[in-house]
Amino acid sequence: MAIEITLLGTGSPLPDPLRAGPSTLVQAGQVNLLVDAGRGVLMRLAAAGLGPSEITAVLLTHLHSDHLTDLNDVITTRWITSFPATPLIVLGPPGTANVVDHLMSMLRADISYRIHHHDDLTDPPVVHVTECVAGMTFEFEDVTVTVGETDHKPVEPSIGFRVDYEGVGVVLAGDTVPCEGLDNLCAGADALVHTAIRSDIVAMIPLQRMQDILDYHSSVEQAAQTAQRAGVGTLVLTHYVPAFAAGEGQDWRDLAATEFGGRIELGDDLHRVSVTSAAV
Ligand SMILES: [Zn+2]
Numbered sequence: 494m495a496i497e498i499t500l501l502g503t504g505s506p507l508p509d510p511l512r513a514g515p516s517t518l519v520q521a522g523q524v525n526l527l528v529d530a531g532r533g534v535l536m537r538l539a540a541a542g543l544g545p546s547e548i549t550a551v552l553l554t555h556l557h558s559d560h561l562t563d564l565n566d567v568i569t570t571r572w573i574t575s576f577p578a579t580p581l582i583v584l585g586p587p588g589t590a591n592v593v594d595h596l597m598s599m600l601r602a603d604i605s606y607r608i609h610h611h612d613d614l615t616d617p618p619v620v621h622v623t624e625c626v627a628g629m630t631f632e633f634e635d636v637t638v639t640v641g642e643t644d645h646k647p648v649e650p651s652i653g654f655r656v657d658y659e660g661v662g663v664v665l666a667g668d669t670v671p672c673e674g675l676d677n678l679c680a681g682a683d684a685l686v687h688t689a690i691r692s693d694i695v696a697m698i699p700l701q702r703m704q705d706i707l708d709y710h711s712s713v714e715q716a717a718q719t720a721q722r723a724g725v726g727t728l729v730l731t732h733y734v735p736a737f738a739a740g741e742g743q744d745w746r747d748l749a750a751t752e753f754g755g756r757i758e759l760g761d762d763l764h765r766v767s768v769t770s771a772a773v
């Protein structure tokens with residue numbers, strides 16, 4: 494059995510014509526988990542062959558705008574393309590309910606237009622938010638999702654998720670520096686999906702706004718060290734700052750390989766990685 498990972502969006506806050514905002518699709522059996530919902534997420538989800546009505550749950554790692562800027566699109570488009578409309582499950586850190594409440598306020602006019610125009614659309618979209626702290630677990634069919642603490646300070650709280658399915662474990666770290674919470678979540682997992690920045694390049698950009706991002710993201714090497722400590726078989730890097738040109742990224746791979754001896758995956762949007770248990 495395998496867990497399928499699709500990097501829907503490998504970009505960052507910086508708009509990129511080839512890279513959507515941060516979002517990763519994790520598919521295990523019949524369960525489709527959307528981890529973060531950045532810019533263009535539904536376009537990329539469509540390219541992966543899925544619509545928003547097929548999402549089992551949205552998992553938010555933190556409340557930075559680039560990781561959730563298209564959550565409103567997921568809410569609306571799921572609502573109008575589901576027959577019947579089913580609640581959208583959102584797991585996120587404390588503060589998520591407030592964000593969703595305000596998104597619903599933003600959407601109020603649209604919701605009322607559509608309810609008045611479509612006879613069979615009688616109720617507004619329903620979003621079930623659960624605010625998560627480390628140690629919580631959730632079951633979706635035969636898939637278990639476990640929440641762990643990450644460190645993206647001063648953005649807090651931030652969380653990571655571990656998805657376990659039939660003996661295969663995949664961790665979605667989100668934005669974080671190396672930390673004990675992430676190490677704990679990764680223990681015994683088969684793959685780690687980690688956002689990363691090229692600290693060596695960013696450090697040379699003479700712009701304070703860029704210098705500021707150095708202290709709350711993992712460098713490629715740090716993400717690789719976390720993977721090595723955990724003993725995972727596969728490291729998947731995403732959220733490339735600065736982004737590499739389409740089809741390239743060998744320099745990122747080489748840097749990661751200085752710290753991690755397993756399989757290294759990275760690429761362009763829609764890059765797909767199949768993870769099986771190392772124990773098999
Ligand atoms: Zn962030």
Ligand SMILES: [Zn+2]
Binds near residue numbers: 559
């Ligand atoms: Zn980010």
